Amino acid sequence: AQSVTQPDIHITVSEGASLELRCNYSYGATPYLFWYVQSPGQGLQLLLKYFSGDTLVQGIKGFEAEFKRSQSSFNLRKPSVHWSDAAEYFCAVGDSGGGADGLTFGKGTHLIIQP
Amino acid sequence: DTAVSQTPKYLVTQMGNDKSIKCEQNLGHDTMYWYKQDSKKFLKIMFSYNNKELIINETVPNRFSPKSPDKAHLNLHINSLELGDSAVYFCASSPQGAGTQYFGPGTRLTVL
Numbered sequence: 001a002q003s004v005t006q007p008d009i010h011i012t013v014s015e016g017a018s019l020e021l022r023c024n025y026s027y028g029a030t031p032y033l034f035w036y037v038q039s040p041g042q043g044l045q046l047l048l049k050y051f052s053g054d055t056l057v058q059g060i061k062g063f064e065a066e067f068k069r070s071q072s073s074f075n076l077r078k079p080s081v082h083w084s085d086a087a088e089y090f091c092a093v094g095d096s097g098g099g100a101d102g103l104t105f106g107k108g109t110h111l112i113i114q115p
Numbered sequence: 116d117t118a119v120s121q122t123p124k125y126l127v128t129q130m131g132n133d134k135s136i137k138c139e140q141n142l143g144h145d146t147m148y149w150y151k152q153d154s155k156k157f158l159k160i161m162f163s164y165n166n167k168e169l170i171i172n173e174t175v176p177n178r179f180s181p182k183s184p185d186k187a188h189l190n191l192h193i194n195s196l197e198l199g200d201s202a203v204y205f206c207a208s209s210p211q212g213a214g215t216q217y218f219g220p221g222t223r224l225t226v227l
Contacts, residue, residue, distance in 0.1 A: 032214035032215075034214075034215070034216075036218075038156075042220065042221075043205065043218045043219055043220040043221050044158075044205065044218040045218075046215065046217070049214070049215055051214065088156055090158065094214040094215075094216075095214065101160075101163065101170070101171060102148050102150065102160025102161075102163050102171065102173075102216075103158075103160065103216055104160075105157070105158040105159070107155070107156070107157055108156050108157070
């Protein structure tokens with residue numbers, strides 16, 4: 001069964017500092033990988049996704065993520081965070097076999113931005 | 116235009132009642148889903164529907180039943196509500212087999 005681990009429950013970063021959120025997955029083949037962001041009281045917004053090809057993917061709001069097959073990781077990065085980036089971040093894995101299974105989510109990382 | 120919409124946004128009800136949450140997508144997607152987000156913000160798939168056919172049904176109590184009148188709608192009916200059903204419920208949709216899911220704004224259900 002597929003699974004996703006986000007080892008950091010909370011992360012505090014100063015505004016303007018760089019950010020890296022960790023995500024490790026377990027899946028039998030090359031998965032579809034996603035990062036979603038949830039602001040307080042809001043729904044989930046897709047930041048970026050990896051299906052195949054270039055292992056460094058660019059997303060919205062200046063985020064990027066790198067797929068590392070050897071480490072089963074898909075870490076999210078941003079060079080300089082803004083106060084508006086404070087939110088809950090979810091890594092998810094999806095079925096790359098073309099099926100209609102739901103996404104399997106990690107437990108999320110709560111990002112706090114210090115002024 | 117809102118891609119995936121849900122109504123209501125908030126739902127407060129008493130134990131034992133029956134309630135429904137509606138979901139509509141205008142993206143032309145083939146597959147729709149319901150997720151439950153618990154108080155610890157953990158998201159778990161409940162159902163998915165592909166061309167009006169139930170694809171998966173995770174270990175969800177049979178008090179929960181998805182109903183899809185057409186490809187653009189997937190409603191969630193809940194019978195005999197229990198305290199533990201309090202959560203945020205998200206609807207999502209995706210093109211068939213494409214993986215990327217687009218989420219609605221969520222419905223916060225509170226059972227008293």
